[in-house]
Amino acid sequence: MNVLSGKVAIVTGASSGIGRATAILFARQGARVVVAARRQHELDILVSEIAATGGEAVALAGDVRDEDHARALVEQAVNRFGGLDVAFNNAGAAGTMAPVTDLSLADWQDVIATNLTSAFLGARHQIPAMAARGGGSLIFTSSFVGYTAGLPAMAAYAAAKAGLVGLTQVLAAELGPKGIRANAVLPGGTDTPANPVNAPGATPEVRTFVEGLHALKRIATPEEIAQTVLHLASDASSFMTGTALLVDGGASINRT
Numbered sequence: 001m002n003v004l005s006g007k008v009a010i011v012t013g014a015s016s017g018i019g020r021a022t023a024i025l026f027a028r029q030g031a032r033v034v035v036a037a038r039r040q041h042e043l044d045i046l047v048s049e050i051a052a053t054g055g056e057a058v059a060l061a062g063d064v065r066d067e068d069h070a071r072a073l074v075e076q077a078v079n080r081f082g083g084l085d086v087a088f089n090n091a092g093a094a095g096t097m098a099p100v101t102d103l104s105l106a107d108w109q110d111v112i113a114t115n116l117t118s119a120f121l122g123a124r125h126q127i128p129a130m131a132a133r134g135g136g137s138l139i140f141t142s143s144f145v146g147y148t149a150g151l152p153a154m155a156a157y158a159a160a161k162a163g164l165v166g167l168t169q170v171l172a173a174e175l176g177p178k179g180i181r182a183n184a185v186l187p188g189g190t191d192t193p194a195n196p197v198n199a200p201g202a203t204p205e206v207r208t209f210v211e212g213l214h215a216l217k218r219i220a221t222p223e224e225i226a227q228t229v230l231h232l233a234s235d236a237s238s239f240m241t242g243t244a245l246l247v248d249g250g251a252s253i254n255r256t
């Protein structure tokens, strides 16, 4: 059974990693998907890939720090596909890694804008469209960093990801009466270009160290995180709202 049959979804950060894997899974599960990121070419390839397997997607390139882009994504969903049921606000980046004393205000503000303000802007425009359908599911990509772990040199990222959990809780409380759910997914290390294991020049020791942080002694595939996002998007999670859902391979509880 296709659990997102008849649903329309927005996925940000869809040009790569977790967002890309989720867009493919959503489409395979019957959703029509508006895919977004800054890189048009990667989005075009994704749309073709989804179409080749019988799915339907449309791409809109833009920057999640820009409110006009947030508005335009919802307009695409409504004008092309008739409404909006699911929004996976997933785009994010760690930004400049530095101790707080070396982190400039501009770098701090950029990471907050990309990871946190983007979610506020997205939700602001997605909520009325979902309310018009009588409900929906807002999903945000937070992280175990800032929630159960403090990692050096990641102050702005941790603050933004922790902020997403607060935003999720307030949205859940505000929107419950409208039938709109809001949840955050908190991945552990995931094998995408954003993870330090894939940074230029990363040694095998870096991978061993990062994998060792997790009880499962490995990092996730983007597809594993996408499965949890699918759960939050679908009616299978109909009584879940306001949740910070760890999908972290035990990174939060591991002490070995």
Ligand SMILES: NC(=O)c1ccc[n+]([C@@H]2O[C@H](COP(=O)([O-])OP(=O)(O)OC[C@H]3O[C@@H](n4cnc5c(N)ncnc54)[C@H](OP(=O)(O)O)[C@@H]3O)[C@@H](O)[C@H]2O)c1
Pocket: 012, 013, 014, 015, 016, 017, 018, 019, 036, 037, 038, 039, 042, 062, 063, 064, 065, 090, 091, 092, 093, 094, 114, 141, 142, 143, 144, 186, 187, 188, 189, 190, 191, 192, 193, 194, 195
């Ligand atoms: N990988 C991990 O270990 C891990 C762990 C916990 C949480 N996360 C979170 O998971 C989410 C997805 O990351 P990922 O691991 O899949 O990394 P990724 O492969 O680098 O994907 C990041 C996505 O975000 C988009 N993006 C970044 N800045 C943007 C901006 N200003 N405007 C629009 N799009 C932007 C990128 O697209 P363009 O470059 O084309 O714009 C890309 O599609 C992020 O929020 C990240 O913080 C990742």
